[in-house]
Amino acid sequence: MSETVTLTLQDVHEVAVAVLTAHGFDDTHAGAIADTVTAAERDECPHHGLFRIPYYVDGVRSGLASGVAQPELSELAPAVVRVDARYTFAPLSLALGEEPLAALAAEHGIAALVVNNALHVAALWPEVERLAERDLVAFAFVAAAPYVAPAGGREPLFGTNPMAFAWPRGDRPPLAFDQASSACARGEIQLRLRDGRELPDGAAIGPDGLPTSDPAQALAGAQLPFGGAKGSNIALMIELLTGPLLGDLLSIEAGERDTARTGAPCGGELVIAMDPARFSVHHDREARIAHGEKLFAKILEQEGTRLPSDRRYEARLRTPSEGVTIPASLYATLDGLRGGYEPEPA
């Protein structure tokens, strides 16, 4: 169980590209997906690292995702740009939409990027962090497959529905958070199932509607929103923002579409960007950023606190030289997939 393999970040990228191209992803998609997987491993976010590669492979093998269709950019309104992912995984579409979104935000003050018909298994912090590296403030929202019961209910209906937010910090990496509106990330439950660890209280109910700490029961039952009714409201908001608003799928509809149970939900993503130089009479981006720094210093004055992205950035200082560690079993799976070997579906 505890055997591990250590890889350089370059190894991570190469393994990801090799596995993806062996399964029919073209270079543009394989590169964009490998970039996000490598960023996750670099920041020691294993849920969204190489652990996710088999999901991408399953998406294409099932016929539910394309590894080669090219995303198409269009304009929906003067401040709203759209990328139709054409049933490919989201990273390439997000990369394509980033520059137009940033340009619209600078022009109008606020702008939105709509990504439609994309398959989502990646984290959201890479897209908001990249926008904040351009000195923009950014939100991102995405729905998922139906995993989470609404507050008071017991049947899965909402996705784990993450939202991400990023704030520019000038010469430092942006402040960013990316959090599921479920009490626990789906990937965390999957990792605990793999590793034989229990769930924290309040994470899930079993198929009987009763609280459970067993990852298998949770996966068969329903996850719970974080923070009770308030978290449930945020999950509901994200369903509306990414499904009905964008003319795309609700989590329940994404679940129905995923007939092969690949775990890669299809749907919309909404990204909003704001230019801090256009939101105050001062029109002074540096003063806006400095004011944020005052708040961060006040938080960190208090013992026991940290900023939401600090753990990732600490990892980022280490992993380029030290490499990253993944379970030997995952490495063996990827090695098998790399040769185009296809294990029997579960």
Added chain:
Amino acid sequence: MSETVTLTLQDVHEVAVAVLTAHGFDDTHAGAIADTVTAAERDECPHHGLFRIPYYVDGVRSGLASGVAQPELSELAPAVVRVDARYTFAPLSLALGEEPLAALAAEHGIAALVVNNALHVAALWPEVERLAERDLVAFAFVAAAPYVAPAGGREPLFGTNPMAFAWPRGDRPPLAFDQASSACARGEIQLRLRDGRELPDGAAIGPDGLPTSDPAQALAGAQLPFGGAKGSNIALMIELLTGPLLGDLLSIEAGERDTARTGAPCGGELVIAMDPARFSVHHDREARIAHGEKLFAKILEQEGTRLPSDRRYEARLRTPSEGVTIPASLYATLDGLRGGYEPEPA
């Protein structure tokens, strides 16, 4: 303790206007504030009803707020409009900004309203609900005075920092929620102190940093964010969106400005509006709204669930004919204030 007075909604509005004008508010401000107070009583949200009138009065009596300055509208960017409240309470500025914001959202697809230098003691659902009645999707964010400790810390730093969201429902009243990023609303703690009731678990810590259910200890210590670190991240996001982004005050700065401890924090409010006709290739607002209804029906199929605005709308059906009930002690306070009588400051 249990004596009450029943008022018609017209009575509520008249009492509010009478008290405010007796304390130097002009008709435009008194009317806008009375509208929001009456809407809160109509929807049985006592935290934001007549209970709040003494806060408005204290704001003007202390010299920290003006009851007569006229808010000024200007443009910050093609899709960003600003109202400078000029140290008046927010309702009139929000009313002034509503139409320009709606027009910009229709034109650009997405737009923002920045309100600066406003004093905030009202709920946020009125402004997002009004935008959704115009068939727009809307967010609102506001900071507050420093009441809430960041996750892991023990000193008040964040405001209760509410966010509101509304979604249009065609012929029905919009779906809307308005929730503090603290576990408990400040007004709820104040009401429980008044009524001698304990706080729920997880609401607050006392000045010693230990959990407390005593409202007085909570007010002397710090409130806690809802949902642990995730709620703390939302509180942090709202601080950044309403202070540094808008060139306005952080909650800690609003607390420093409130030298008279009126409990009416000064600062920025950010409202974002999106036109659902401009966020999908279908360009069909009715289909977007119908898709939302599908989600709501799926939620309500599950026993034990409700939509976030349902309780308010149920009250709204009753109170125009049945009137609303307020504590006799509050009525007596308002009656005293109505004549311009000024009780000794506490």
